[in-house]
Amino acid sequence: MAAVDLTTHPGHLARRLQQAHYLLWNTMVSEEITSPQFAVLNALVAEPGLDQRTVGERVGLDRSTIAEVISRLGRRGLLDKVRDPQDGRRFLLRLTDDGLRTHRKLTVRTARMNQVFLAPLSADEQSVFFELIQRVADAAEGLRNPTEPLAAQR
Amino acid sequence: MAAVDLTTHPGHLARRLQQAHYLLWNTMVSEEITSPQFAVLNALVAEPGLDQRTVGERVGLDRSTIAEVISRLGRRGLLDKVRDPQDGRRFLLRLTDDGLRTHRKLTVRTARMNQVFLAPLSADEQSVFFELIQRVADAAEGLRNPTEPLAAQR
DNA sequence: CCGAAATAGTCAGTGCCCTGAGTAATCGGC
DNA sequence: GCCGATTACTCAGGGCACTGACTATTTCGG
Numbered sequence: 161m162a163a164v165d166l167t168t169h170p171g172h173l174a175r176r177l178q179q180a181h182y183l184l185w186n187t188m189v190s191e192e193i194t195s196p197q198f199a200v201l202n203a204l205v206a207e208p209g210l211d212q213r214t215v216g217e218r219v220g221l222d223r224s225t226i227a228e229v230i231s232r233l234g235r236r237g238l239l240d241k242v243r244d245p246q247d248g249r250r251f252l253l254r255l256t257d258d259g260l261r262t263h264r265k266l267t268v269r270t271a272r273m274n275q276v277f278l279a280p281l282s283a284d285e286q287s288v289f290f291e292l293i294q295r296v297a298d299a300a301e302g303l304r305n306p307t308e309p310l311a312a313q314r
Numbered sequence: 315m316a317a318v319d320l321t322t323h324p325g326h327l328a329r330r331l332q333q334a335h336y337l338l339w340n341t342m343v344s345e346e347i348t349s350p351q352f353a354v355l356n357a358l359v360a361e362p363g364l365d366q367r368t369v370g371e372r373v374g375l376d377r378s379t380i381a382e383v384i385s386r387l388g389r390r391g392l393l394d395k396v397r398d399p400q401d402g403r404r405f406l407l408r409l410t411d412d413g414l415r416t417h418r419k420l421t422v423r424t425a426r427m428n429q430v431f432l433a434p435l436s437a438d439e440q441s442v443f444f445e446l447i448q449r450v451a452d453a454a455e456g457l458r459n460p461t462e463p464l465a466a467q468r
Numbered sequence: 469c470c471g472a473a474a475t476a477g478t479c480a481g482t483g484c485c486c487t488g489a490g491t492a493a494t495c496g497g498c
Numbered sequence: 499g500c501c502g503a504t505t506a507c508t509c510a511g512g513g514c515a516c517t518g519a520c521t522a523t524t525t526c527g528g
Contacts, residue, residue: 163360164421166373170431171335171349173447176374178332179515180454181325186516195325196484206317213506219320220330225485227507232483249493249506267318277324280453285446292435292443293327299434300334333485340486350514367476379515381477386513403476403523474525484514495504 170296181277188273189266192236196221198270200229201263204239204255211250238262324450335431342427343420346390350375352424354383355417358393358409365404392416 166172185195193201199219204210210218216226230253233239238259244250255263278286320326339349347355353373358364364372370380384407387393392413398404409417432440 162418162421163356164424166353166356167448168444169424169428170443171332171339171428172353172373173444173451174328174332174335175350175514176451176455177447178325178328179374180451181328182516184454184457185325194483196329199320199326202317202320211506220326220333221484222486223507224487224509227509228484247494247506251507264316267316270318270323274323274325276457277450277454280449281446288442289324289446289450290322290327292439292446293331294321295434296431296443297327297330297334300338300431301330303338303430329484336486348513365476375514376516377477378479378517381479382514401476401524405477470528472525472527474523476521476523478521479519481518482516484516486513487511489509491506491508493504493506496502498500 184273184277188276189269193262193266196225197229197233198263198266200226200233201238201255201259201266204253205260205263208254209252211244211252213250215253233259338427338431342430343423347416347420350379351383351387352417352420354380354387355392355409355413355420358407359414359417362408363406365398365406367404369407387413 181195189195189198196219200215200221203215203218207218212226212230213223215221215230216223219226221229230239230241234241237256240254240256241251242254244252278289281289335349343349343352350373354369354375357369357372361372366380366384367377369375369384370377373380375383384393384395388395391410394408394410395405396408398406432443435443
């Protein structure tokens with residue numbers, strides 16, 4: 161009786177979108193390397209020598225999750241992890257040659273997959289798609305990460 | 315050098331969107347009941363007596379995941395699970411009074427949360443947002459679920 | 469009627485994602 | 499110089515999501 165229409169619930173749509181993407185990634189990009197793992201590789205291509213926490217910040221993963229992902233990438237020999245001699249709390253991360261190669265290979269496939277994934281939208285619609293999702297995600301992240309938490313509301 | 319801009323990668327955006335939603339759900343709706351669990355309750359409000367597989371289809375969860383979610387809801391006494399006397403393979407699912415109450419309560423809070431979540435978009439933009447995401451998700455699901463798999467390509 | 473195929477559900481294994489609690493190292497004020 | 503706060507990371511625990519292999523039941527063709 162009082163059931164709700166989930167197609168107007170952004171959370172439900174976001175989950176379905178991610179599932180669809182997961183599926184396509186598995187078939188078109190890689191069964192070994194996942195999309196979050198690729199994001200980490202990509203962050204380290206852009207900025208080699210980052211520490212774990214910062215990589216997590218770049219790709220949007222919390223401290224626990226980034227630790228797991230990095231440990232998996234390390235086990236596969238795609239990156240190296242060394243203590244920062246300047247700050248014994250940090251681990252500095254750097255891709256191995258294998259990691260670099262893997263990133264290059266997956267970059268190509270990822271581009272192809274994105275084309276297929278976005279094929280139902282025109283070029284204009286794709287821009288709107290990106291922009292709207294980003295606005296919503298950024299705003300929600302802002303709610304959690306209050307730069308100036310005081311006197312903002314009320 | 316060859317790093318890629320993830321803000322134009324729909325998979326990355328979908329993940330960030332879902333994370334943002336997860337966070338907001340936890341603070342504004344419930345710490346006990348998750349969004350997928352609410353989707354299951356909602357499906358059973360709309361169609362009491364569904365079997366497990368069909369509920370999974372309605373909310374977009376595979377057979378394994380739906381089994382876990384339903385077992386958790388059962389443990390909390392929000393739904394009942396009985397063998398279908400007509401077909402001994404099936405379990406028929408039905409909300410308890412507690413389940414119905416919980417659904418009603420969360421429906422209100424979910425609506426409030428969606429307003430906050432979508433606040434950065436105008437009403438028009440919200441419609442576009444829904445429509446574009448749905449088109450992409452539907453198309454990708456169609457790729458996996460070929461109604462007519464033969465002679466389609468090549 | 470009977471055996472093969474299809475179907476509903478379970479189970480083990482992998483990976484993502486978060487919180488809360490704990491450890492080790494560094495930093496900052498006095 | 500020392501002590502308390504902060505910071506980087508780890509660990510335990512709960513939940514979502516998928517695949518592949520397995521069991522039990524039903525269905526359908528001959």
